[in-house]
Amino acid sequence: MIARLFCWIVAMVAVGLTPMARAEDGYDLWLRYARADPSRSAALSAHATAIVATGAGPTWAAATGELQRGIGGMTGAPPALSETIQQGALWLATPASTPALPVRTDGLGSEGYAIRSTMVDGKAVTLIAANGDVGVLHGVYHWLRLAQSGASLDALDIRSAPKIGLRLLNHWDNLNGTVERGYAGQSIWDWWRLPDWKGPRYTDYARANASIGINGTVLNNVNAKADSLTAPYIAKAAALADIFRPYGIKVYLSVKWTAPMELDGLKTADPLDPAVAAWWKAKADEIYKAIPDFGGFLIKANSEGQPGPQDYNRTHANGANMLAAAVKPHGGIVMWRAFVYAHDNPDDRAKQAYSDFKPLDGQFADNVIVQVKNGAIDFQPREPFHPLFGAMPRTPLMMEFQITKEYLGQSTHLTYLGPLFEEVLRSDTFAKGKGSTVARVIDGSLEGHTLTGIAGVANIGVDRDWSGSIFNQADWYAFGRLAWDTSLSAQAIAQEWAAQTFSPDPRVVQPIVAMMMGSREAAVDYMTPLGLAHVMGTGHHYGPAPWIADLARPEWNPVYYHKANVQGIGFDRTGTGSNAIAQYAPPVARRLADPKTTPERDLLWFHHLPWDYRLRSGETLWDGLVHHYERGVAYVADMQKTWEGLRPYVDAERFAETEAFLTIQHREALWWRDASIAYFQSMSKRPLPAGSAAPAHDLDWYKAQSFPYAPGHN
Template structure:
């Protein structure tokens, strides 16, 4: 039998990338356990306190979720406390951990938590000390078993981060309804914008083989409050709706259900034709409406708690309602109508842009705002944090605060498409926090993006946040160990958008590596500066989209000859002899009109525009004086050089902690930082030399000069090995 070259390579890649899964309970340091790395508490005084509070465990309930809770405690507490945990049927002594709902436990019911429980909904939890039959006990309670699971993970986090639990009192509930991760995984197992191996979904062995990694995936997500996952690429293969793949999906849904995770799938809008055999996918055609309704009935018969559909339509070549002269609302509503009887939702992406648009910045707003109020109540518009495309820094999308009558959720990118793939350290928690804290002024001051997506500004029927995750078969899930931190940060912020990136980084470091201050102090600083460093050596002062097209890894600010202008770099930076930047004020594309006042007024003038966004909104003279007293050219050069120096500082800090963590992860990150430093220099030199051709100004004497000329850096665009290319 002859085997094609592609098939052979896929077989080789599969054999290399997939390793036997081991349980979290084993003492390994390759990153597989991520933040559920239950290392024994070394502080003896603290350890004794934990043992006194957690000498035995009483579980009330017999659901699959309660079984998951017992299994998690059996893994975590022996590893953390160094002793086997005794499970009993009732509280018999001091130091008992009682876990149950008022319905499952008469003792908890007697504690009169009714008022607090009424405030936390179906997923919130309480952790309180209480006297039970004369014994001082620690109680985790909630309205549902899923809430109890979140509470257990909340308690374990307290122990992992060495918090005092002798007087613990926690009341916690999620601020948004759907806390979702989006996979861009293809059915071939190649992952678009995935940099950590092949897709973890081994469709070829499903439904027969239930890979243990699927359970560990569910545990990691549940531990940070994730309650939904869209398992396939938004550039969707219609076969996902076929009987063959729905049978496979059932297995994943069954594994995820005890962890409180609902399954969603991305659908191809032409599925009624390609899967259903119809001659049209017109959303207003009765046969099409009937096909979607019957397909929804079939799915819910197989998966009663199915979440719904994620849709990318009429964007980047994906089919949609435009082919039938229908708008986005008409396109979404036929799907919503089919899902509505089952409680499902349609998540409709607002990532759209056309070659005819003068300014891609404007496209989503101009296309969707006129449709506000026309979407059904079970449609959620999924909006990227910025108006372009997950760039290292973007102003918030003006759609946030503009859709008063349309459920709107935030889409963030965890996978590092524009941040060096799995080769650069770039903690995204600071980016997420920046987006969530941006004030839209939609209903006066304080109408932040976080409040908008939580339904606190407008009365949304559904709320949510989505993170594009794209983990893979790499043993450490994400390729770079520190990409895990962005996954963790997304989950924590989706649960509570008011948390700070700094406190989340501190949690993650303690849970993933160690609680030693001599490690935490320097590396928390590294995490907090890492995203800004990435901005500085790529696209400072509001520059954007300077990447080589296709892979998005290296610099190519000179890109100009492509089929569409908005795929080029020159479209965005507009550098010329007079200056640089995209004029989006009233004298330019007037994209600023999409913002509420006073945001519009602030961005309209150079003097009041924050310098981080300066070139997003203004074409600025090279000699313009910046806040530092430098000219724009000098400040631009300074930022590029500062980014490189920040990476070098990150290297120094990492090297200083050698011996404080395991050698495997230390050496891995050390090598990756060396790669990052080389890449940062290449970015700096490429961009500075290119923009110098317009400014015609020298690089100030205090900076090291580029090793090569501009033509050399241009030659690297396609000649260098580019890891993990995009698979369309």
């Protein structure tokens, strides 16, 4: 048997073939460090003959270990650690370890780095320098990114520092192991076996996050349980903090407002009650004793049934400032969510956060940052930027994106979110004239804030591929890269990710990036074209259900958001409707007041228009709506063809999963198209455009579909 196997391998080599690549399940993410071809391997080896690390400690060990792992994987021979400079060495240094560095580190802060090809005693080396060990680690990951993606490693001269201070994942993970909107399986935090059992997945999680610049993680759901603040759970969080610390990642906790009442029997949670403030101060002291570098608290208050300071006729600022005083002696911060979706929004849910928070501008403590969703409703496939951005100049605002795709096909639809993130960050608020982008609001440069932040609701679970699909990993990756540098393009990030995740071969990268870059727009087309929103099934948010109209609160019903009738469709947010446009800066409001100057992608978000309204293409609104649905479906079919062409270049396991998921996506895109057209045609009373196929079933059939066990259920 062994002899036959040997002969088979020899025969394959003789005809210029190699044995099939090992199966891949996606666990390695973008840190695969796959074996490079011989010429590339030789070039890598020449640029990494040895590693000279001038510092010591856990973070230095992580940096050198990652280099050995990466270079060893790509070349087959990990470089040795050396105490002396030699030709082709990778030299890791800080001003503290090597005072006479041939590169400036001023302006890099504690996390930035410089990478430079230089000469030392006549020897060509690559210097990775930073002001501290975490910066060196980030620089190592940048170099490995270049090495994996096939970039030249000659004549490097790179300086990079994060534009945003807090770059966090928000885990909506529950203490029972479930994840709210968890499309990648159960929580990766094994609370039951922590703090004693700390499996290797936690370290791999830290490696992945550090590689893209994420520096914090909120461990538990914003719909928090008070138990997370008890001593046993603080010890569990401390165990995770110990693992993450070498990678420059702090832990944070979501807290429940009524924890003092639930845990210790206080009669109130009034933030102005001295006993309540004293309880939180003591709790903060307890946490920091266990976790000296604990980051602070995230809180969801007075939203979706969660308790908060408004229950005691206090403001959000009253509540945030009380918590801020508790953590301030330890250097902690409070992230106060502006998602205040409650019952008191009679005319337009989209206005509530602005109405609640705009009057509080300037009233928050200096270690409070208000966390605002990218749009005013709820992580829709497309929303205009949230009107709070640019409206609170005296308050640091923090972006909240959703990486998990609650409304964008959940785990199976290939909908790359990089373009969504980029679109929002580049939106111009006009708060201080042209160029007042959302990115400049959250990076502090618009108003001079030093406390800055961005958060992404994590899409991570216990699935072997971490994110529910291989392509969902790209959303995690894109969030981290844009959090570090908001000026990066979604396309450049997709190219990086594809090269590292699959292969740097242009025959692989180019078609994959082409698929990715149009995929989110395709989802908008087959789900919520022309500014429609929140027409998904209620509760689980899976699939189309624009007809739902019988739920107790108006804003729970999809009909609330599209207002389709025989006259037309859309939500009037102009002066003749809810006047939500008045929450934007005057130049933006003026543009949105007129449907002719409103971007057509947002048309029905801001206007209720007749079915025969003429789009810029010249076609009627009804015909254009149908054509958008069809365009989305066609794009998914094209992705299927593109992916089939990649069969020779992608390992069988990951190819098969993506092939199956694209089949699901195409089937569900057709479902979205047909169900939506069937319903809206019942309102418009108009025939389909010439050449458009009728829905596969009648409207009653689509209404009868039920999904009581869809994974999106809480």
